Amino acid sequence: MHRKLKIRSMVIGLFFTLLFLGLVSRMYYVQIVEASMLLEKAERLWADEDILPAKRGSILDRKGKVFAEDGVAFTVAVNPKIIADKGKDIPNFANEISQGLALILGPNAGVDTSKLEKQIYAMTTKLKQNGKDLAIEVEVNPEGWKIDGEIKLKIDELAISIREKYDLKKNSNIGLYTKEVIKRYYPLNSLASQVLGYVNKAGDPVGGIESSLDEILKGLPGKLNHEKDTSGVEIPDSKVSYTPAVMGNNVRLTIDQNIQYYTETAIQKAMDLYHPKSMTAIVVNPKTMEILAMANAPTFNPNRYWEAEQQDYKNLSISDAHEPGSTFKLVTLAGAVQENLFNPNDTYQSGSIRVPGSRPLHDHNYVGWGPITYMRGLLYSSNVAFVKLGYEKLGVDRLKAYINNFGFGSKTNIDLPNEVAGTIGQMKYDSEQATATYGQGQVVVTAIQQIAAYAAIANGGKLMWPHVVKDIEDSKTNEIIKKFEPKIIKQAVTAATAKQTSLYLEQVVADQEYGTGKKAYMNGYRIAGKTGTASVVDPGKNTYKTDSWLISFIGYAPVEDPQILIAIIADEPDLGGDYHQGSFVWAPVFRDIMTPSLRNMGITSNTVDAKTVSETPIKTIPDLSQTTLTAAKNLLNQTGLTPEVFGNGAKIIKQFPLAGTEISMSRPVYVTTEAKITTVPDFTGKSLRDSIEICALLDLQCKVSGEGYVTKQVVTGTGAQRSVKFELHPLSEPTPEVNEDSVESQDASPNASPEETTESD
Numbered sequence: 001m002h003r004k005l006k007i008r009s010m011v012i013g014l015f016f017t018l019l020f021l022g023l024v025s026r027m028y029y030v031q032i033v034e035a036s037m038l039l040e041k042a043e044r045l046w047a048d049e050d051i052l053p054a055k056r057g058s059i060l061d062r063k064g065k066v067f068a069e070d071g072v073a074f075t076v077a078v079n080p081k082i083i084a085d086k087g088k089d090i091p092n093f094a095n096e097i098s099q100g101l102a103l104i105l106g107p108n109a110g111v112d113t114s115k116l117e118k119q120i121y122a123m124t125t126k127l128k129q130n131g132k133d134l135a136i137e138v139e140v141n142p143e144g145w146k147i148d149g150e151i152k153l154k155i156d157e158l159a160i161s162i163r164e165k166y167d168l169k170k171n172s173n174i175g176l177y178t179k180e181v182i183k184r185y186y187p188l189n190s191l192a193s194q195v196l197g198y199v200n201k202a203g204d205p206v207g208g209i210e211s212s213l214d215e216i217l218k219g220l221p222g223k224l225n226h227e228k229d230t231s232g233v234e235i236p237d238s239k240v241s242y243t244p245a246v247m248g249n250n251v252r253l254t255i256d257q258n259i260q261y262y263t264e265t266a267i268q269k270a271m272d273l274y275h276p277k278s279m280t281a282i283v284v285n286p287k288t289m290e291i292l293a294m295a296n297a298p299t300f301n302p303n304r305y306w307e308a309e310q311q312d313y314k315n316l317s318i319s320d321a322h323e324p325g326s327t328f329k330l331v332t333l334a335g336a337v338q339e340n341l342f343n344p345n346d347t348y349q350s351g352s353i354r355v356p357g358s359r360p361l362h363d364h365n366y367v368g369w370g371p372i373t374y375m376r377g378l379l380y381s382s383n384v385a386f387v388k389l390g391y392e393k394l395g396v397d398r399l400k401a402y403i404n405n406f407g408f409g410s411k412t413n414i415d416l417p418n419e420v421a422g423t424i425g426q427m428k429y430d431s432e433q434a435t436a437t438y439g440q441g442q443v444v445v446t447a448i449q450q451i452a453a454y455a456a457i458a459n460g461g462k463l464m465w466p467h468v469v470k471d472i473e474d475s476k477t478n479e480i481i482k483k484f485e486p487k488i489i490k491q492a493v494t495a496a497t498a499k500q501t502s503l504y505l506e507q508v509v510a511d512q513e514y515g516t517g518k519k520a521y522m523n524g525y526r527i528a529g530k531t532g533t534a535s536v537v538d539p540g541k542n543t544y545k546t547d548s549w550l551i552s553f554i555g556y557a558p559v560e561d562p563q564i565l566i567a568i569i570a571d572e573p574d575l576g577g578d579y580h581q582g583s584f585v586w587a588p589v590f591r592d593i594m595t596p597s598l599r600n601m602g603i604t605s606n607t608v609d610a611k612t613v614s615e616t617p618i619k620t621i622p623d624l625s626q627t628t629l630t631a632a633k634n635l636l637n638q639t640g641l642t643p644e645v646f647g648n649g650a651k652i653i654k655q656f657p658l659a660g661t662e663i664s665m666s667r668p669v670y671v672t673t674e675a676k677i678t679t680v681p682d683f684t685g686k687s688l689r690d691s692i693e694i695c696a697l698l699d700l701q702c703k704v705s706g707e708g709y710v711t712k713q714v715v716t717g718t719g720a721q722r723s724v725k726f727e728l729h730p731l732s733e734p735t736p737e738v739n740e741d742s743v744e745s746q747d748a749s750p751n752a753s754p755e756e757t758t759e760s761d
Contacts, residue, residue: 053221054221056217057218059250059253060253067257072181074147074155075147077178078097080123083176097162108147190264193299194295194296194316195468196208196210207313209251212415216249220245250472251472252470254290254467256292258597259596264299267281267296274585276573277571279297279568281567286563289455291468298312316447317446317447318414318420318447318448319446320446320447321422324445327439327450328443329378331453332402332437333378339398343374344378347372348374350368350371350382351384353387353434357430361384368382375504375701380516400424404424405492409423413465414465414467414468422449424442425442440534440535457493462489462490463488463490463492464486505529505530506528512656512696517529517530520594524663526559526688526689527559536550551586552568553568555590564597570582620660621659621669622635622636622659624669643671647677649674654672680724695724702726704726708729710726
């Protein structure tokens with residue numbers, strides 16, 4: 001017995017000895033061998049890192065006005081632990097908070113309130129990752145993310161009403177609160193939204209400048225590293241490191257907020273009246289191709305981007321390609337002028353033309369206007385005239401070359417995302433070559449390509465790089481970090497060709513009897529432009545619609561020194577099946593953009609000085625048609641206007657400007673009293689604008705050299721071939737001696753070089 005106890009004691013002693021030795025060994029191993037590794041592991045568990053968001057740079061207009069900036073917002077959060085504690089004394093406390101939040105956040109976010117209530121209830125009862133303890137903070141995501149101050153006030157009122165209902169202390173924590181955060185804010189709402197893009201609630205940039213220049217705008221986030229225990233309490237005297245955030249840089253655009261506003265307001269009026277599928281308008285400085293405005297409708301509000309339809313985000317100016325129609329005739333015209341193939345006095349048979357392997361190609365009115373001059377064909381926008389110029393005279397190789405010269409078929413590389421290149425087909429067949437001359441079939445282009453091509457004519461033949469970013473500036477010092485200068489891509493045509501073509505386009509507007517662009521006429525300014533009415537493909541039918549068109553107009557001013565160029569496109573407006581009504585869509589838009597933009601840019605009338613323009617009353621011209629000359633003079637005298645009469649008849653045959661046009665009292669009203677004016681009037685001392693208007697009224701072809709006022713004129717030809725050559729000089733410049741024989745010889749040559757003379761109807 002004694003021996004057994006002794007053995008048992010030894011065994012127990014040995015066990016505890018071994019146990020002690022094991023504990024000592026383990027303690028040595030943990031504290032000595034694994035100490036550094038375990039300490040590192042503990043520090044990782046204690047470590048807590050807060051990301052300090054960087055303030056995003058602002059997006060500004062060309063004058064420094066804000067388009068987009070970071071501002072204060074609020075995020076809604078709930079504390080499930082506190083809500084559960086309150087719920088011990090207040091039945092359905094979590095339900096009440098969930099229901100109240102859903103009623104506020106649901107309508108604001110555009111979601112179903114009952115569905116949102118269930119989602120918020122799940123947040124108010126959410127557990128930690130361990131699956132046992134209730135969470136101490138849950139953000140109401142995404143409906144409660146980055147709400148504005150107005151919604152925050154409603155949340156605060158909800159919390160107050162709950163405290164009052166259950167007689168809780170005024171400042172008691174009920175587990176519902178808001179946190180101040182940073183949000184991207186667009187103070188002008190939808191203005192320029194498709195150019196700007198937006199930043200979503202998660203902080204991700206989507207589309208536009210926000211996306212393409214994100215690296216410049218976003219800056220670098222900072223960090224705050226410190227140590228907390230498992231309960232989330234900061235450990236005293238723990239290691240703390242701080243890396244400050246670096247603010248992003250500002251981006252200044254070429255866009256002018258005022259012109260952008262004029263543009264968006266104008267196209268929205270047309271949208272409301274004519275209900276097209278969409279509208280696009282671009283305004284540029286043709287000399288630099290700086291974008292002054294770029295607008296599309298429908299549009300969206302980046303502050304509430306989730307409410308928009310998917311197509312509303314699309315910048316149609318650069319991402320929508322279409323058959324342009326007659327605005328594309330610019331390429332054919334400029335090419336023909338450059339190659340000395342366009343003689344405005346030559347005649348052709350309008351109406352229809354047949355090319356090999358094709359049905360007859362028609363003018364837009366199908367029957368034409370009989371034998372007419374090419375200049376009249378341009379004014380009428382005759383398809384047949386351009387088939388003859390582009391297909392028969394230029395030929396497919398040269399036509400393709402000029403299409404390429406003007407940048408079609410390639411991206412412009414504008415500094416915005418999602419640009420498409422359009423397509424220029426191979427034009428294998430004669431019919432494809434013929435229809436391309438007037439912008440149908442194988443020609444598919446974007447609005448930005450078209451306005452760049454017209455800018456080349458306005459600026460002296462240079463195809464420029466279009467851009468919306470003017471410079472990058474330091475957000476703290478406002479110093480310019482990088483500037484984006486205008487770039488010449490190529491010389492599309494010579495300066496002389498561009499000038500001559502520009503004068504022809506001016507006639508499209510100035511000729512108030514035949515010009516398709518006559519509704520773009522503006523008192524006191526020389527306007528050049530071209531209309532377009534393109535047939536639209538009927539999806540799935542491989543044919544064109546018969547009652548819908550794409551309507552467009554591209555024009556610029558002042559012709560003598562172009563400062564502003566506008567392109568307008570309306571996709572299938574409601575014209576009641578009559579394409580002739582197209583000008584009622586684009587003309588008011590053009591005027592509503594051009595008129596205030598010229599004022600905004602300080603560009604005054606070219607006929608009188610700025611003081612006279614501002615002080616001279618504006619009058620509306622009465623209808624003088626078929627009235628006697630005496631009656632017409634009386635009508636004009638009653639409005640304070642003065643007539644300038646051509647002819648010796650007793651009744652008014654034609655007038656310019658047309659009835660209803662508003663002009664200043666300083667300008668004359670031109671009238672004719674004979675169907676054919678046989679005597680060419682004396683133009684000496686008249687401005688180029690006045691001379692061109694009179695030529696249009698009298699059906700005279702005119703050619704121009706110089707700038708300023710007419711100092712000499714030479715008449716050549718008879719009948720339909722009659723033309724007059726003007727030589728212009730500034731009033732302060734002495735008139736040089738002119739060799740009349742050489743001038744007449746130059747006029748008589750149908751192939752005169754563009755460098756030698758400029759022409760206009």
